[in-house]
Amino acid sequence: MEGSAPRRTRIQQEKRELILEAALEVFSTNGFRGSTIDQIAEAAGMSKPNLLYYFRRKEDIHETLMQRLLDTWLAPLRELDDIGDPLTELRSYIRRKLEMARDFPRESRLFANEILQGAPRIMPLLEGELKTLVDEKATIIKGWMRAGKIAKTDPWHLIFSIWATTQHYADFDVQVRAVLGADRGGDGRFEDAARFLEQLFLDGLKPKD
Amino acid sequence: MEGSAPRRTRIQQEKRELILEAALEVFSTNGFRGSTIDQIAEAAGMSKPNLLYYFRRKEDIHETLMQRLLDTWLAPLRELDDIGDPLTELRSYIRRKLEMARDFPRESRLFANEILQGAPRIMPLLEGELKTLVDEKATIIKGWMRAGKIAKTDPWHLIFSIWATTQHYADFDVQVRAVLGADRGGDGRFEDAARFLEQLFLDGLKPKD
DNA sequence: CAAAATTTTGACCGGTTGGACAAACGTTAG
DNA sequence: CTAACGTTTGTCCAACCGGTCAAAATTTTG
Numbered sequence A, B: 001m002e003g004s005a006p007r008r009t010r011i012q013q014e015k016r017e018l019i020l021e022a023a024l025e026v027f028s029t030n031g032f033r034g035s036t037i038d039q040i041a042e043a044a045g046m047s048k049p050n051l052l053y054y055f056r057r058k059e060d061i062h063e064t065l066m067q068r069l070l071d072t073w074l075a076p077l078r079e080l081d082d083i084g085d086p087l088t089e090l091r092s093y094i095r096r097k098l099e100m101a102r103d104f105p106r107e108s109r110l111f112a113n114e115i116l117q118g119a120p121r122i123m124p125l126l127e128g129e130l131k132t133l134v135d136e137k138a139t140i141i142k143g144w145m146r147a148g149k150i151a152k153t154d155p156w157h158l159i160f161s162i163w164a165t166t167q168h169y170a171d172f173d174v175q176v177r178a179v180l181g182a183d184r185g186g187d188g189r190f191e192d193a194a195r196f197l198e199q200l201f202l203d204g205l206k207p208k209d
Numbered sequence C: 001c002a003a004a005a006t007t008t009t010g011a012c013c014g015g016t017t018g019g020a021c022a023a024a025c026g027t028t029a030g
Numbered sequence D: 001c002t003a004a005c006g007t008t009t010g011t012c013c014a015a016c017c018g019g020t021c022a023a024a025a026t027t028t029t030g
Helices: A010-030 A037-043 A048-054 A058-079 A086-103 A105-116 A123-146 A155-171 A173-184 A189-203 B010-030 B037-044 B048-054 B058-079 B086-103 B105-116 B123-146 B155-171 B173-184 B189-203
Strands: none
Touching: A010 A037, A010 A048, A010 A058, A010 A105, A037 A048, A058 A086, A058 A105, A058 A123, A086 A105, A086 A155, A086 A189, A105 A155, A105 B105, A105 B155, A123 A155, A123 B173, A155 A173, A155 A189, A155 B105, A155 B155, A155 B173, A155 B189, A173 A189, A173 B123, A173 B155, A189 B155, A189 B189, B010 B037, B010 B048, B010 B058, B010 B105, B037 B048, B058 B086, B058 B105, B058 B123, B086 B105, B086 B155, B086 B189, B105 B155, B123 B155, B155 B173, B155 B189, B173 B189
16 A cells, blocks of 8 residues: 555656646636636647546646645745844845746746635645744744844734735736836836835835935 | 616616625635626526526626726725825825725635736726826826935835735735634734734834834 | 516526546557 | 557536526516
């Protein structure tokens, strides 16, 4: 019995990967119920029954995708630790998170879709693993505040605000580009965003003097 | 010919309102494609053909909902004007926006759903009405910066960050509550958020001295 | 009351979708 | 070659879904 490692041949590994890649594309733009197995199969270059040979149910694909997603998605937060200057640490967390929004917008949208609909499939993860991680990092941040290294405020809401502002550039990308227009909505928007966010989180809006 | 005001009896007005209310509930939690006419009809307490008597197509309901939504949704930004102290003006914009996230989370989620999927139905509005409004307000904010009333930064990204942080409490509500836990995730979370956001946007994270 | 107009419903339809299945195809090992 | 195993596909099905339609029920109007 080997329930924890049921993988077989190399072909299966490759095909499963192909399907997951295709499913990420389709799910992230159409949502779970808005996506069809046929769409995913076509995007993966195979027939529907063939796809169902590798994943028995549509939900299995989604579940596998979500499991992998959470690991990579929370990696930047996991890296946040006590060594180094607090402000620098927070600044690079924001930068990494923004880079993920730029480089993995599909993952961000998939996650947003799931949360928007009430997180029916990952609620236990949110209340368990995620809460534990955030609480742990909030304690670190609280320590920084007590030591006078950063301003005193609510660490949890601070983390929320970093998530919100960075993921916004992935989840609401079409809106951002529409509002910025053709000239400013190009590739440079992420650098503009990085500059702005750094200033916002470090200094706020009050004029310097 | 009265294409602009095709409303008829009082019953029609009431039933249409009933349907829109039910559709808001269903669409905002399941997305457009994830929602069925049957679900909406049941939530509105009527049969499917009866619902289709008031709205001929599923898309008509969604379209009507989106049109109304945008007006109320952008109201807080429209109120932002040049009279009064800039920092106070921005602070009350943030507060109003957060109140909307608290009082109209379904509207926020409906909008988020639409944007997430590439805004297929409201793209023209984003590039037209919305962009015009944001550009106009960005000009006002730029004036404040030139006058030294607030710190110099990018007005567009400032507006994005206000949208992102406030709507986060509606769109990602389940995640916020899961992470905050039973004790801190109660009704007080919006007041905590308001306090945090005020501090973030005004002073940033650098320690006071 | 009676005719006209409006509202509601049951039955139905065509298209789509998730999924099952067995047969065919390919590949590898003896 | 051939048997065994893994892979691929055509076909099919039952459930669902958006939408139609005609008839029935109700309300409005004269």
